[in-house]
Amino acid sequence: MKQKKKRSFPTAFTVLFIILVLASILTYIIPSGRFSRLTYNNQSNEFVVTDYKDKTHIEPATQQVLDKLHIQLDLNKFKEGIIKKPLAIPGTYTQIKQHPQGILEILKAPVQGVMDTVDIMIFVLILGGIIGLVNKVGAFEAGIGALSKKTKGKEFMLVTIIFFLTALGGTTFGLAEETIAFYPILMPIFLVSGFDAITCIAAIYLGSSIGTTFSTVNPFSVVIASNAAGISFTDGLGFRVITLIIGACITLGYIYLYAKKVRKDPTCSLTYDTQKEIHDRFLKEYDNEVSNNFTIRKKLILTIFSLAFLVLIWGVSRGGWWFEEMSALFLGVSIIIMGLSGLSEKEAVNTFIAGAADLVGVALTIGLARSINIVLDQGFVSDTLLHYSINLISGMSGWMFSITQLFVFSFLGLFIPSSSGLAVLTMPIMAPLADSVGLSREIVINAYNWGQGLMAFITPTGLILVTLEMAGATFDKWLKYVLPLLGIIGIYSIVMLIISTLV
Incomplete structure (x- = not known):
């Protein structure tokens, strides 16, 4: 009798x-x-107005023109470069000829997605190369061994530190895509410390997601949304800080309960059935005897590698860096590590190439995720969904208005995963609706921030599938883990929105 193949x-x-x-x-x-x-x-x-037919005409850059177009923003926000992206003009929605995306467009979209995200893909491949080099010389093994000795009995402190650091990065400068670099380094440390892959993903991904969801001064979400809504980003800042702290504590408590259960009984891990494959992937060269041999060469390589991340964080948060600069940084560090590795030129280069090859699948996932947004953009459905959403909200008042906006922004976040793109598209239209029902515009900012942020927990068009591919876990396991938390944080967000309408 043939054994049934497990699906x-x-x-x-x-x-x-x-x-x-x-x-x-x-x-x-x-x-x-x-x-x-x-x-x-x-x-x-001058102002350039582009209509639904892509025809343009020029208007003088005056406050009168903004008032005429019902854009309730100060002219100085444009002149000072605070608002750079095109704004949707209220009341101008026009239905156009249908733009269905057929089989040819489906096949072309992944290619266009790769072309659109080539900067991120190159970063991932260079990262894979440098990880391969550091692994080859045994620096990771030695570092993990030294760290595991120091954290023995206090393992969850590692989870707490990583979680709060990524949350801090998310709430201040929008740390998100950059976390891709953390998994090859931190996964082996988490596994050796007795945690599973899900706990590592949660510490990094949920940390940055909670930070970006409950953003305080993130320029890519709350700041640009506040500017597009015509208010200062400092309006309601104190309330947002309190919301972030409570939300982070709730999430960390959730991570702790799961991690504690798995450490007590490894069979409770959601990734228990693939544990061997994950360990083989991240600990294939880990050797306890080698890990005890923490030589000066290994310490120097690991120090240089770690310093690269500090430089990366500075560059992203202060230097205006993006993936081109980050890739250049890690390429430079790779060359330095090649020189320090003691490997021959041929061996060092081949090791770098092999390491990059290990992450080709991750790189291609990024391009495929982008292809979904391309199809939706070329089908011109995002503006239609926004138009429907405006009609849904109009006429509501009080706490029902704020809660409905939360759900609307969550829904729109599925189709417009860019936080800055969603803010610029929606705020000039959504924010004035708050005036009509006697609420502060900062409530709309919170609904936008928390609504679209919650979708980042599970949105396949965002970063989660790339993250799971990086960590060797599957989407169904992640959904089983995160959906209860998503419900908890969703209810918490609704409660805080209701409170904000009363204070």
């Missing part, structure tokens, strides 16, 4: 491709439509 959950590639097909089907169902857009030309000091 496994589809890979990240298959999940994303299924979603890509579903996105293309939506372009047949949801009417295509567009808002007119307003852009400020700082060289000519």
Whole structure:
């Protein structure tokens, strides 16, 4: 009798491709439509208005023009460069000819997605190369061995530190994509410390997600949304800080309960059935005897490697860096480590290439995730969904208005995963609705921030599938882990929104 083959959950590639097909089907169902857009030309000091047909005309950059277009913003926000992206003009939504995305567009989208995200993909490949080098010389093994001795009996302190550092990065400068670099380094440390892959993902991914969800001064979400809404980002800052602290504590408590259960009984791990594959992937070269041999060479390589992350954080938060600069940083560090490794030139280069090859799958996942947004953009459905959302909210008042906005922004976040893009598209239209029901515009900012942030926990078009591919876990295991927390944080967000309407 043949043994029944156990079904496994589809890979990240298959999940994303299924979603890509579903996105293309939506372009047949949801009417295509567009808002007119307003852009400020700082060289000519003029406004450029682009209509639904992509025809443009020039308007003088005056406050009167903004008032005429019902854009309730101060002219100085444009002149000072605070608002740079095109703004949706209220009341200009127009339904256009349907732009369905067929089979050819589905097949072209992943190629376009790779072209759009090539900077991130190069960063991931260089990261894979440098990880390969550091692994080859045994620096990771030695470092993990030394760290595990020092943290013996206090292992959860590692989880707490990583969680709060990533949350701090998320709430201050929008730490998100940059966390991709952390998994190859931290996964072996977590595994040796007795945690499973899910706990490592939670510490890093949920840390940055909670930080970006309950952003305080993140320029890519709360600051740009506040500017687009015509208020200062400091409005309601104290309340946001309190919300962040409580939300972070709730999430860390959730992580702790799961981690404690898994350390007590490893069979309780959601990734127990793939534990061997995960250990083989991240600890294949780990040797306790080698880990005790923490030589000066290994310490120096590990120090240089660690300092690169401090430079990266500085560059992203203060230096205006993006993936081009981050890739250049790690390429430079790779060359230095090659020189210090003691490997021959041929061996060092081949090790770097092999390390990069290990992350090709992750890199391609990034491009495929982007292809979904491309299909939706080319189908012109995002503006239509925004138009429907505005009609839904209009006429509501008080706490019902704020809660409905939370759900609306969560829904829109599925189709517009860019926090800054969602803010600029929606705020000029959504924020004035708060005035009409007698609420502060900062409540709209909170609804936007918390709503779209919550979707980051599970949105396949965001960073989660790339993260899971990096860590060797599957989407179904993550959903089983995170959905209860998503419900808890969702209810918490609703409660805090209601409170904010009363204070």
